[in-house]
Amino acid sequence: MLREAKDLKVISRRKPNDPERRVDQYRIVFERYPHPAWVLDRATLRFLAVNDAAVSKYLYSRDEFLRMSYLDIHLPEDASTVQRSLINGQPNSPGIGLWRHKKKSGDLFDVEAAWIPVPFDRVPAILLTADSTHRSLRRLLQETESGRERLEALSRRLVDIQETERSEIARELHDEVGQLLTGLKLMLSADEREPQPGLAGSRREQMLQIVNELMDRTRNISMDLRPPMLDQLGLLSALVWHFERFTEQTRIRVSFSHVGADSRFPRPVETAAFRLIQEALTNAARYAGAEVVEVEVQADSKFLKLRVEDRGSGFDQEAARAGRSAGLTGMEERAHLLGGHLTIESSPALGTRLLAELPLRSTAPGVIP
Structure with a gap:
């Protein structure tokens, strides 16, 4: 002690x-x-x-x-x-x-x-x-130590997320946007050095195509950081957009149902709900090997309830806990910071189910952006 x-x-x-x-x-x-x-x-x-x-x-x-x-x-x-x-x-x-x-x-x-x-x-x-x-002091110290470990794991998770996002942005800028800009610059320089009137129309079309691709790449980077419709239109619209994009990228179908989720919720709750579902879908795509993921969102006057479930390969929860999975810890902390709670049920070969309950009137100190 x-x-x-x-x-x-x-x-x-x-x-x-x-x-x-x-x-x-x-x-x-x-x-x-x-x-x-x-x-x-x-x-x-x-x-x-x-x-x-x-x-x-x-x-x-x-x-x-x-x-x-x-x-x-x-x-x-x-x-x-x-x-x-x-x-x-x-x-x-x-x-x-x-x-x-x-x-x-x-x-x-x-x-x-x-x-x-x-x-x-x-x-x-x-x-x-x-x-x-x-054993009152022992219990206090156990709670303190548990909190410290959770905080350390969450801090590592935040650093990992930050570095991963920075790496992805750098790769997109270098490999995608950078190459397109280089090609556009070479085409403009070639026209300046050796004007070829007969090819002007063709080059103009190529340059317009490059500009359109640049706009698409820039828009994708912005969407990956934070989809604007989450702030502008709310959780439901952001989820529908994300599911379509997720299916297009992974070929995994999302079966989505919702009750009472048409209205707007407090911004921290919408952010937390979107990130929890986003993380659960990412994990399903990486590890589950499932063809379909079920997502359910229910809201009443007090709580926003989430369920994400797949029939994939599942995992050993005890082994994941022993390894202090940063992903699981980050999801739990995100719910905890709102005063809610999150449970994950999984077994090898039996799939995974995530259940979360977020209070709509939280007195918790904050939320992870």
Whole structure:
């Protein structure tokens, strides 16, 4: 557990415009942890940070906590025992104690306190939780570690996506657009050096053809980055366009059904739904070997529900999880960031089914573009 908590930064007090600021998974887990949790100065046991659950349960405000010591929520006769356990014991080791805590109202109750050393703004500190159940700190650290791993996998996925898109754009510009522009330049230079009136009409047609191809290539690059109809016309129109393009490129037919998807949805929801379906179809084309993929979109007043299913080769989910598949992690995180959830069901030779549910009124912090 020490290794897992070593990099714990419960609350990073960086300025909002700090260029190094990033999503701090540990801070989020700490603040959302359902049981009281604090960060204490290891030398003085003064409160350095407190989560919402502690404020709610103990009835002290956050500012009041930050002016207090951990010993202030103990009875005076227990203070020396608590102090010995936290300061005079093994300061670099985690511990558990069965103690009595005191609310602001004076009410007493028994808790299991669990603690572990952590760094806090370069100050030796203690992360301490109070819970009536066992292994509360272990659960917190497991959630934190799981969140960290998911964040790392998502970061790798975003970098991979960015580099792949850049490579594709560079290839298109060099191999397609660049060659067409070179051919057009050579034709114009040849006419300038050696005008041939008899070939003027033919060369003009060739140059117009090259210009049309350039426009098509440029339009395709733009569509691959973000189809404009997703913003202009909405999810349904963008999906229909994508299915036609997908079938033309892969020869895989998409069987599409929808209920309640004719209206517009919040932009982050439309983006997430489109990308999830797009990724699922890409995976089906690469790995499934299926001739048909079923896509279903249903919407009601609360949720947008997606289903993408094929009868292809499937895959071993446990092996994919063990390998920390960046694609699967990215899809799960995309749904999670909206406050939704995503499940993937698959077995070798039995096909794959993706199910996603996205809330239409999400309070989640953001979405992957």
